Amino acid sequence: MQLMKVNNIPPLPQSLAEIKEEGKIVLALQNVQNLLAHKDDILCDKSFGDADILCMNETHMKEIDAWPLAEKFPSKKFNISRCERTDMKGGGICICSQKYLGNQLLQGKSDTIEYVHVSLKDNLHVVCVYKRLQKSLEKFISEFEHVIKGLMGKKSIICGDFNIDLSIDNSQGKRLTEVMARYGFLQSVKCKTTDGGTLLDHIYISNIELCQVQVLDTYYSYHDKILMSFKL
Numbered sequence: 001m002q003l004m005k006v007n008n009i010p011p012l013p014q015s016l017a018e019i020k021e022e023g024k025i026v027l028a029l030q031n032v033q034n035l036l037a038h039k040d041d042i043l044c045d046k047s048f049g050d051a052d053i054l055c056m057n058e059t060h061m062k063e064i065d066a067w068p069l070a071e072k073f074p075s076k077k078f079n080i081s082r083c084e085r086t087d088m089k090g091g092g093i094c095i096c097s098q099k100y101l102g103n104q105l106l107q108g109k110s111d112t113i114e115y116v117h118v119s120l121k122d123n124l125h126v127v128c129v130y131k132r133l134q135k136s137l138e139k140f141i142s143e144f145e146h147v148i149k150g151l152m153g154k155k156s157i158i159c160g161d162f163n164i165d166l167s168i169d170n171s172q173g174k175r176l177t178e179v180m181a182r183y184g185f186l187q188s189v190k191c192k193t194t195d196g197g198t199l200l201d202h203i204y205i206s207n208i209e210l211c212q213v214q215v216l217d218t219y220y221s222y223h224d225k226i227l228m229s230f231k232l
Contacts, residue, residue, distance in 0.1 A: 016214050016227040017049030024211055024229045025101075026050070027126070029201060031057040031161045031223035035094070039068040041220035048072075051227065052098045053120075055128040057161040057201075059084070059092030069096070079103030083116045093160070095128050113143045115160070122232045124208070125151055129160040137164065137172050141179055151206065152183045155232060159203040161223065167192050167199040180204050191215040193224045203228055 017026045028051040032038050035056060048054065054073065061068075063084050067075065078096050081103065085091040093116045097103050101120040108116045115129035127147060131140050148158065158180070166173045166187065177187055185204035193201040193215055201223055203213070209231040216225045 015047035015049050015216060016212055016229045017047065017051045020050055020229065024231055025052045027053040027055065027157065027159070027203075027228045027230070029055045029057075029128075029159045029203060029226040029228070030218070031130075031201060031221060033058050033060075033221045033223070035059040035061055035092070036065065036068055038220045041218075042069060043072050045218070045225075047216050047225065047227070052101060053126060054094075054096040055126070055159050056094040056096075057092075057128065057130045057223075058090060059094050060090055061092045061094075079118075081105045081108065081116050081118050083108035083114060085114070091130060091132070093128050093130055095126060097126070107147070113140065115144070115147065117147065123155055124232060125154055125156040127151070127156070127158045127160075129158060129162070131160070131162045131164070133163045137175060141176075145179065148180065148183045148185065151185075153207070155207045156185070157203065157205055157208070157230075158185060159201075159226075161200055162202050163200055164202075165198040165200060166202065167197070188213050188228060189215065189226055193226060195222050201226055205230070208232060 020026050061084050073096050081095045083093045091114050093114050095116050095118050104119040106117045117127045119125055164172050184206045188203045188205050192199050211229040214227045218225050
């Protein structure tokens with residue numbers, strides 16, 4: 001293998017959050033697979049940069065647990081909306097957004113379906129959802145469709161780990177994307193998002209201007225991190 005001269009080594013690609021342009025908002029999505037266990041990894045991960053909105057799946061936290069990322073995402077600068085499981089271990093959803101965006105928690109459920117729904121400035125709605133692997137798609141749709149329908153025609157983002165692989169042609173993937181498209185949502189992540197080569201982490205958008213989507217590998221989770229920049 002030919003050695004490369006030091007001055008010819010290309011720079012590492014910057015994350016969208018680190019090169020954020022004026023007027024653009026950056027959303028980061030990460031299935032962290034236990035936030036308390038990977039707290040230090042998240043705090044040291046520079047690729048989160050100056051993300052305006054941070055959505056996390058599988059935080060594995062309990063209601064009594066203190067917010068573990070206060071060092072990087074302090075409550076005086078960020079609004080933190082959480083939803084923890086009450087029926088079994090695991091799961092957990094969190095949306096952390098910069099205070100300039102405002103934040104009104106509209107809904108957060110954890111028993112039959114796991115999601116957090118917040119309303120931000122300029123009537124932007126963000127929903128972070130986790131579909132349990134054991135839950136059938138039809139059951140999931142029956143419990144979640146009212147949320148999707150309620151966002152029809154609004155500036156909205158629905159993101160999370162859906163445990164449905166969109167990297168291959170399958171009936172479940174078609175069914176899910178058809179339901180989302182019925183209410184005006186398009187899936188914006190086109191790359192595989194896990195170490196297993198599957199596309200389980202989706203970001204559906206409606207009535208916003210998509211700028212760029214970036215998928216970045218993480219060493220601390222089976223799931224990659226997704227950064228999306230957009231304009232309202």
